[in-house]
Amino acid sequence: MAAPVMAASGSPFDGVFSGAAEGATSYWGLGSFDDSEVTSYDGQPAFYVTFKNGSERSMQTWAEASDRSLIALDNESNRALVAAAPEDIGLVGTARILGNGLAANSYVEHIDIASQVNYVEPMTTLSNASTFASPPGARLVTLGREAAFSASGKAYNEDANQSTMADARGAVRADPANVSVNGTGVTVAVIDSGLNYANATDDSVYQDRVVSPKNTITNETGRAAVADGNGHGSWVAGAIAANPNNTTTGEPLEGVAPGANVMPIKALSDSGGGNTQDIVEGIEYADEQGADIISMSLGSAVYSVTIADELSEALEGNVSLVVVAVGNSKENPALRYISSPADVPEAGVIGVAATNTTTPDNAGAAYFSEVGPDGGVSDFSNE
Numbered sequence: 001m002a003a004p005v006m007a008a009s010g011s012p013f014d015g016v017f018s019g020a021a022e023g024a025t026s027y028w029g030l031g032s033f034d035d036s037e038v039t040s041y042d043g044q045p046a047f048y049v050t051f052k053n054g055s056e057r058s059m060q061t062w063a064e065a066s067d068r069s070l071i072a073l074d075n076e077s078n079r080a081l082v083a084a085a086p087e088d089i090g091l092v093g094t095a096r097i098l099g100n101g102l103a104a105n106s107y108v109e110h111i112d113i114a115s116q117v118n119y120v121e122p123m124t125t126l127s128n129a130s131t132f133a134s135p136p137g138a139r140l141v142t143l144g145r146e147a148a149f150s151a152s153g154k155a156y157n158e159d160a161n162q163s164t165m166a167d168a169r170g171a172v173r174a175d176p177a178n179v180s181v182n183g184t185g186v187t188v189a190v191i192d193s194g195l196n197y198a199n200a201t202d203d204s205v206y207q208d209r210v211v212s213p214k215n216t217i218t219n220e221t222g223r224a225a226v227a228d229g230n231g232h233g234s235w236v237a238g239a240i241a242a243n244p245n246n247t248t249t250g251e252p253l254e255g256v257a258p259g260a261n262v263m264p265i266k267a268l269s270d271s272g273g274g275n276t277q278d279i280v281e282g283i284e285y286a287d288e289q290g291a292d293i294i295s296m297s298l299g300s301a302v303y304s305v306t307i308a309d310e311l312s313e314a315l316e317g318n319v320s321l322v323v324v325a326v327g328n329s330k331e332n333p334a335l336r337y338i339s340s341p342a343d344v345p346e347a348g349v350i351g352v353a354a355t356n357t358t359t360p361d362n363a364g365a366a367y368f369s370e371v372g373p374d375g376g377v378s379d380f381s382n383e
Contacts, residue, residue: 017112038116039114044085045114047112050077055107062102116302118268165242168239182260186257187263190236190263190265191295192268192296193234194264196227197210217267230271233264240257279298299341322350324351336370339370
């Protein structure tokens with residue numbers, strides 16, 4: 001193996017590791033590795049490795065050595081998911097200093113961590129503006145930015161009127177008075193915690209519009225495979241395409257697209273958590289099965305290059321649009337800005353924030369809804 005060339009910055013691996021991988025180390029790789037946001041297999045942290053064409057055998061041989069595991073290998077994308085010690089990867093310790101480890105191999109192009117992903121939910125409950133207080137560390141996180149933690153211009157609990165789906169549709173102007181289409185002929189893949197439905201051909205809520213259900217955690221298909229023990233995925237799917245009475249238009253529990261097909265993809269466990277690989281497989285499956293739209297009400301504080309690449313490939317394939325929640329953790333200074341993958345810089349990726357259901361012109365952003373600016377997009381800031 002040829003000796004690595006030392007880059008000007010002092011690292012032999014400049015450009016190989018993703019920002020997330022670099023961010024998980026301390027002292028530029030000379031210190032410890034923080035695996036708190038990293039998925040693990042067999043007790044080892046997991047990494048995505050992008051390799052050069054024709055290098056599958058080399059990648060497989062390296063990953064199947066002692067104390068390492070090859071979790072997945074995608075020849076089409078030239079990407080492998082491996083579990084190994086950070087030192088073996090070349091990310092920390094003497095391997096980083098000397099330019100050793102997996103990253104030193106000529107067939108390796110890029111290495112990213114396999115991050116953990118969760119469905120989005122508010123971290124705190126604030127009833128009104130008088131209960132607002134800038135959280136600890138607010139001054140530090142906003143230093144040098146045109147941003148501030150402010151109590152004004154937000155929708156608090158007392159502003160969030162109890163509402164039906166009909167109210168929500170009106171708030172986003174998706175009600176029958178403003179649109180003449182209902183989603184018929186469109187398939188929406190919901191990558192989440194699954195979907196509870198009674199019958200694939202004559203369900204009381206979705207009729208025969210549930211298609212190609214799959215669990216990417218267990219790699220099983222069918223209605224039982226996507227059973228939702230959490231409820232989050234079922235709620236999201238219902239908000240999109242529920243139609244309890246398909247002979248009536250504009251009923252209270254009707255989704256925004258009551259004629260659309262739903263493709264439930266269970267990539268989050270019943271606890272609401274998941275990992276990058278199951279999300280990636282969900283995106284791949286949605287594209288392969290011909291989904292027109294992907295809904296992802298999930299996110300992570302760690303930007304995933306792997307998920308971003310997979311979304312880009314899907315948008316070049318069958319998928320026309322990806323709708324992603326921006327996150328609900330604004331009250332935490334460390335998590336204030338848009339979560340990933342809502343910040344993926346693709347024209348077909350839309351980040352969606354939370355609001356209350358007053359009239360569209362007066363609706364307010366939820367106090368917990370994350371905002372920009374964010375490094376992954378040009379400008380998502382609304383403050």
